[in-house]
Amino acid sequence: MTSVKVVDVRFEHYRPGNTLGIDETKPRISWRFEGTYKVKSSQAYLVPWPSDEPLTSRQRYAVLVRAYLSKESEPTPWSEVEDVEAGLLNRQDWSGTGLISAPWSDEQNKPLPEDLFRKQFSINGGIQSARLYITSHGVYEAEINGVRVGDHFLAPGWTVYEHRLRYQTFDVTELLSDGENCIGTRVAEEGWSTAGSVSGDWQKVQNLPPLSEDTTLVAGSAEPTRRIETTKPVSKIDTPSGKLVLDFGQNLVGYLRIRVSGSRGHKITLYHAEVLEHGEVGTRPLRHCEAKDTYTLRGEGEELYEPRFTFHGFRYAQIDNWPGSLDDILEKVEAVVCHTDMEETGDFHCSNDMLNQLWSNVRWSAKGNFLSIPTDCPQRDERLGWTGDIALFALTATFLYGCHGILNDWLKGLYFEQKKRNGIPPMVSPNTIVDGLFAQVHPFAIWHDVTVLAPWALWEEHGDAEILDQQYDSMVAWLKSVPMNEEADKDHLWDSSLFQLADWLDPSAPPDAPQKSATDMMLVANAFLIHSYDIMVRIAEILGNDDSPGCKTKAAIAREQYAKQYISENGRLTSDSQTAYALAICFNLLAEPSQLKLAGDRLAEIVQDNEYRVGTGFAGTPFVCEALVQTNHMDVAYGMLLNKKCPSWLYPVTMGATTIWERWDSMMPDGSINPGDMTSFNHYAYGAVAKFMVERVAGLRQLTPAWTRCRVDPCVGGGITSARASHLTPHGKISVSWKVIEGGEVQIDMTVPPFTEMEVVLGNGDSDVQVVGHGEWSFKRRI
CATH class of the missing domain: 2.60.120.260 (Galactose-binding domain-like)
Structure with missing residues (x-):
């Protein structure tokens, strides 16, 4: 019998413990291996449901897994039992239930106290199993016999209510008893939800019409929002x-107890x-x-x-x-x-304490803004699911946390609202903006490119084409709705008469005009248009589609027109800015190698002339350091990353920041808050640099979806003497660490999970690359 164990058995993308009441009828199964092993089996990830019979409503299975590591091997021991139970899969399962409401108040434009519901009922005979299926328009907490049901916070979660209403399934067997019982939504003092404790003036509920057939009742895929931890001042x-005033030492999201x-x-x-x-x-x-x-x-x-x-x-x-x-x-x-309650999947640490604090700031901003939906900020009179922020942060978010569930749910709601707007998504989802430009059906680059960029990030992380198939119509609808320029030599580029947000919050923009960046707004819009076309071409190939939107042809023509419009023969761009060059380099918009070198040299020159300070806003920030490294300016990239002058990533750290700021100078050097009307101290967009820290400082780069092939090639510099990064991939934990040792060498240690190949760069570029499989490895290379 082998010493290898099968562990962490999962259904679809649900974490263990979150598989009560799922929507899937044939959930795919995944697992990981634990122990010393050599795996030759072909698959342990998203394996098809092992039964010909699909799950039916309320049906429960106990699943055990064992694996043969090769055709000749003995099987592993059986895994621990994992339970999976279907929810209410059909609308008729809800027959006999209805919507209830407290009597409506005439005071609809002011905050109202919570409504309180109770229902007393009797049970005669033994109770073998009991489930509570519950949802609401708004938020609720439920109790049975004075005991709270479940541990969710702000259930059922925020969705586009008229399209998808999430319900929760709770095992309440232990809360019920023979005889009298009471169920209630708990918003008052103890005792009101216990049998026989009726007091005061209780009114009858109002019975409302049933939910529209257009509204789907779903369990959803997002993990619940929970009270995760506590901290003292x-x-x-x-x-x-x-x-x-009490100082908690950390900018956080929650409340006081x-x-x-x-x-x-x-x-x-x-x-x-x-x-x-x-x-x-x-x-x-x-x-x-x-x-x-x-x-x-x-x-x-x-x-x-x-x-x-x-x-x-x-x-x-x-x-x-x-x-x-x-x-x-x-x-x-x-x-x-x-x-x-997302799983923490990525980590980073290095010998530079300020970079470690920056990493911590990114993590706290990510989890604080993933509260039921991906928001822009958690504190002011906004807290909305802004599309642009997550469009640019998704690739970083998927490294940090297992966020497939929350993003999958959110994207479904986004597409519903998009269909009501002739293919143009709302700026926020759920769409609660009722006036102003952002309430109009107005197309915006980057923000609406989230229809392509967010599903692509999930595909890159998990290698699961279902998310691409699910969102494909949304992507096509968006790209078909982009208004084109009417001039013949620009007819595959954006209509230049339309207002764009450009490189939003470029540090050179005035405090109250964050759209006035140093980079031409249409240059930015067209760069992202071509980038989205490129991704769509790859998605069509993955899905075996025929590229019906014609993105391959459109991308080629748009590239030619982009070059004529914005790029000179010497590699200079019409917007001589950090963002313009960073996008051109990272989006492969420069046709000739000579142009690429000239653009990289010019970008490095601009950064140096700016004393290594950041000159990018939302659009350019995720790409500027990477563009420098790609064009052989690693030293300049480190100079920018480690700079402490404002604007920079480390300036907020010097000011005591514990989360990522919305503006580079949200807090001014004199301790005063930026005078702009829009200033948040918890906004994850600029935290996209964390991806660069993993890939270039620690040296861990993903090459293929689901991390099946990776590359280790740390950029040793910036005075950093050691770094490490790890990530829980679909196939297991991958980790890389390096440190400078005597003799001008770097020692590299790594752990590679099954079904993964690692390219280890031991020389300059590709001159000496060794490929290894799963196991633990150590190498040395010259600095």
Whole structure:
């Protein structure tokens, strides 16, 4: 019997423990191997459902897996049992249920208290198994017999309600008892949801018409949002105005939980802010959002308070009117961190502490903005699913976290809204913007290219073509709706009369005009158009489609027209900017090798002339360092990456940032907040540089989808003497570490999972490359 074990058995892309009530009838199965092994079997990832019979509603299977590592080997031991249970797969499964509502209030334009529902019922006889299938328009928490059901936060999650309404499945067997029971949505004091505890004036619910047939009830693929961790404040601050402020040492997303004693009717107010400005909580960036919670004490000894249906983005909490002594307040208050419960899949560390802090900042911004949907920011009066941010961050997000579920769900809703707008997606999804330019059916490059870029990122990470097939019509609809220029020599480029957001938040743009970048807005738009065409050509090949949108031809013609419009013979671009050259290099827009070299040299010159400071906005930031390395300017790339002057990635770190900022100078050097109306201190877009840190600093680069072939080639420089990166791939954990050793050499150690080949660069370029398979390996190479 082999010593290898089969572990981590999964169904589709669900994590173990999240397979109660799934939508799939034939879920594919994946697993990983543990132990010392040589695997010759062909597949252990997304293996077809092993039964000819599909799952039916509520059907449950217990699955065990064993594997033969080769045709001649003994099988592995059976894996641990993993359970999978189908949800309600057909609309008729919901027959006999209906929508209920509390009586409607006339006060529809102001915040209303939560509604409270209860239903008492009897059970006679033994209870073998019980499930609760529940959803709502809005958010809910449920209790049975006074015990909370499940651990979800802000269930059912935010979706495009008129298209897809997610429901949850809970095993409530242990919560029920013979005889009288009570179920309720819990938004009040303990006891109201227990059998027999009826008091006060309870009204009958209103029975509403059934859901429209256009609305699909789905379990969805996204992991639940949960309360993930708690953290205590690190210090207590007395502000210049005499206010009490607690510092949690980390900008986070969640809420405050307090334990407090005081007289009945005493009110405590909690204010939340990301930064201090001149010693006081900086609330101006929140705009109309008050970020304020108020608690009125019962006056019955020590009380525990935590809000149930809100979250804030904050590092600092101002507490007004705290009763009694402040001596132990650091123990009485804690922050509850909330986000979608994604698996942490990627890590990075190096000998430079500031880069490590930058990595931490990216991670905290990613998880804080993945709360049911991918948002732009978690704190101000916005918190929306902006398309442009995730379009540029998706490739980084998929390295950091297992976010297939949340992005898959979000993309389905995006396409529904896109179909209602003649192929043009909304700027945010779910689309809640009702006025202004962003509410109009106006096409925007980058933001709407998310229809192509986000599914492509998921394909690259998982190698699962289902996401491409699912979203293919969305991609085609978008690219067909891009309005073209009417001039003959530009008719495969964007209509230049349309406003674009360009290199949004370029540091040279005025605070209140973030679209006024140094790079021509149409140059940026057309670069991303060609990039999307290129990806679509590859997607059509993967799916075996006939390229019905004609993207291959369109890309070729658009490239020619782009070159005529924006590129001179000497490699200079009409916009002589960091973003223009970075996009041209990384999107392969330069036809001749000589042009590529000239463009790279010019980019390096611009960066050096700018004292290695960043000169890019949303569009160019993910690509500028990579463009420098691709054109043999690694030293300049390191100079930019490690620069501490504003604007740079490390300037916020010098200012104490613990998340990625929306603007390079969200906080000015004098400690004042950027005067622009739009300033967030938790925005992941500029954190896309984390991909460069993994690929070039640590040296771990993915070459093929699902990480089946990778490359190790660290860029040793910038005074960095060691680095490491790891990633949980579909086939297992891959890791690389290197360190400078005596004799002018670098020692490289790596672990390669099954079904993966690793190219190890031991010389300059491709002059000495060794290819290895799964196992543990060590190499040395000259610096």
